[in-house]
Amino acid sequence: MSLHVVYAFLLRYLFLYTRNWIRIIELIFWPLMELLVWGSLTVFLNGKAGGQVPQFVTYLIGGVIFWDILFRAQQGVAISFLEDVWTKNLNNIFVAPVRPLEYLTAGILFGILRTTVAVSVLIVLAAMNFNFNVFTMKWALVPYFGSLLLFGWTLGMLSSALILRFGQAAEALAWAIPFLIQPAACVFYPLNSLPEWGQMIGRCLPCTYIFEGMRATLDHQPFNWGQLGMSLALNLVWMAAAAGIYAWVLESGRRRGLLTRVTSH
């Protein structure tokens, strides 16, 4: 892996975002709206119950923040790739000495940056407006955030592979992928509220354990190492599979002569 290539792509993203303030707004807009909706709902429910509602309503705000980490990480990888599809720059990259790993790493690093910005804003606003302090979860946040990031990158790789294979027709799907898994991932409710078959799917997703863990931690239950281990193990499996699919799609593109035409079908 050549770090100067990774650096080149990071520089490109930096140019892109410093030139375009609308992108920075986009970065904060959606999580902000979501926070306002769920946060206000929390306030409303709390008020109705005269403070009787247990703290489970704060799950909603925690869910918004945690979900955004996953979603931003996926977007970091997928949008960086789409950026090159949209601008017809993909051909230039394929004929430049750029390894897929370098390209992905840049997308991931950039994704971390995007996530940090968006999630920081969320954390601050949630604390100021809804009295929700994410840091009550203390060090448990580190493995939680880490696991969500990993799975976000995996989904980003899968989205890129889809676009590479099926062209821009798959673009809408690439956006939808995180939401496809959202119901089973139990972002806002516990696993046992899903029907049996839904729980089965949920158990195959590394992020489900994290959302479950978040709720437990907010309830001051002891940290569940078993759940974290399960999440990390599943992450490895998913990531290996996604990397395999990504590499396979690239290789099959070369065999079928489709790489030169990713933008045009």
Add this chain to the structure above:
Amino acid sequence: MSEPVLAVHELHRKFGDHVAIEKLSFQIQRGEVLGLLGANGAGKTTAMGSILGMIKPTSGSIRVFGMDPYHDRIKVLRRLNSSSAYSDLPANLLVWQNLYVFAKIYRVQNSKQKIADLLEMFEIAHLRNRVTGHLSAGENTRLHLCKALINDPELLLLDEPTASLDPEIADKVRKIVRRVQREKNIGILYTSHNMLDIEEVCDRVLFMHRGRVVADGTTQEIIAKFDQKNMEDVFIRIVRDGNIEDAPAKETAAV
């Protein structure tokens, strides 16, 4: 003769049942400009894609600097570059930013100076701070050529570099290609539908038709062989007649 920068041997490429390239063989030496000519769909872009490691040949071999571009992709790509009418540089970056990113990818030393020199050479230095998407087609093409020369390639692949250029700029681009080839002694593969390009820029021409080479030589040789007035007429004759089994295709394979 020294080792050719590019050697293609019996290259075959099929897409399903469709044969895009059949038995393509040629070499490019250092300091030589080879023109690849042919009607739409003749297989020129497919040939370039194969040389760039983007398309896997069905059979046959390609050697760039003695290496296989498919297996030694990164090593090969570091030393060549290309510009194609089929790609674009990100429209939302400034001209210098685009070149700077590629300079970093190719690890160009003294990149700021290099970029300034290239912009100067193609007479677009005044566009340095322009948004790439705002460039005219001709300005954009010249920016592409700057990108294609940024790593001082030893082999340059140009797919229709003068498409959408006005005659005066096209003339300049031809002269620059000539100058680069002379000064840096690099090999160039050049496709174009502009016969003036071919006559002026190329040392040697390969005429492809339906994936096969039907003529190979200097423009004068080819014009004489087909008994025509100029390359334009040769082109029309080959493409209209279609089936030229008797054409001097066989003897041209080994160069």
